Amino acid sequence: MTTAEETREDDLLLEHQLCFALTVASRSVVGAYKPVLEKLNLTHPQYLVMLALWETSPRTVRNISEALAQEPATISPLLRRLEAAGFISRRRADGNERALAVELTPAGAALRQEALKVPGTMMDRLGLTRAQVTELHATMMSLIAATSAPAGDDRIEP
Numbered sequence: 001m002t003t004a005e006e007t008r009e010d011d012l013l014l015e016h017q018l019c020f021a022l023t024v025a026s027r028s029v030v031g032a033y034k035p036v037l038e039k040l041n042l043t044h045p046q047y048l049v050m051l052a053l054w055e056t057s058p059r060t061v062r063n064i065s066e067a068l069a070q071e072p073a074t075i076s077p078l079l080r081r082l083e084a085a086g087f088i089s090r091r092r093a094d095g096n097e098r099a100l101a102v103e104l105t106p107a108g109a110a111l112r113q114e115a116l117k118v119p120g121t122m123m124d125r126l127g128l129t130r131a132q133v134t135e136l137h138a139t140m141m142s143l144i145a146a147t148s149a150p151a152g153d154d155r156i157e158p
Contacts, residue, residue, distance in 0.1 A: 022143075029126070036121050040114055041085060047115075049078050053088065054112045058103035060093055069144075087111060 014020055030044050037047050052067045053059060061079065065072045079102060082088045087108035093099035123133060 032125050033118075033122060036118055036125070040111060040118075042111075043078075045078050046082055047118075049075065049082060050087065050108065050111065050115070053102065053104050053108065054115070057109075058093075058101040060096075060099045060101055062099065064102060082108070 010016060033044050033047070037044060040047070042050060048068055049064060052064050056063075059067075061072050061075055064079075065075045068075065079088065079090060083090055086105055089103050089105055090100050091103070093101040119133075123130065128136070
C-alpha cells in the first residue's frame with residue numbers, strides 16, 4: 001500500500017473524524033458549564049437565550065431563534081421556563097400582533113451581573129486562555145459559515 005492509500009485508510013479512523021471530535025467536545029464543554037450555570041438557576045440552552053437578551057431586550061421570538069440558529073419551536077419551551085423563573089416576560093410585539101416580544105424582567109437583567117463570572121470561570125475550568133478561546137471561537141464560526149454555504153456536489157469521489 002502506498003502512503004496515499006494508507007492516509008486514505010487512516011481517514012476512516014474514528015479518532016480522525018472531525019464530526020466525532022466536535023460532538024465529544026461539544027458535549028464535554030456543555031457538561032462543564034452545567035455546575036456553573038446551576039448556580040444561576042439556568043440550563044445551558046436557557047443561558048444562551050439570556051445571553052441574546054442581555055445583548056438586546058426586547059427581542060421577538062423569531063429574532064432570538066435566528067440569533068441562536070434554532071427553530072422558534074425549540075426556543076418557545078425555554079422561554080416558558082425562563083418566564084416561570086421570573087427572568088423574562090412575553091407580550092405581543094407593538095405593531096405586529098403575530099410576533100411575540102420577549103423582554104428581561106428586573107430579575108433577568110440583574111442576573112447578568114452574576115453571569116459576568118461565567119466566562120472567566122469556564123476558561124479556568126477548561127484550562128484555556130482568553131486568546132485560546134478567541135481562536136477556538138473563530139475556528140468554530142468559520143466551520144459554521146462553511147456548513148451554511150450553499151452545498152456543492154455531494155457525491156462521494158472514488
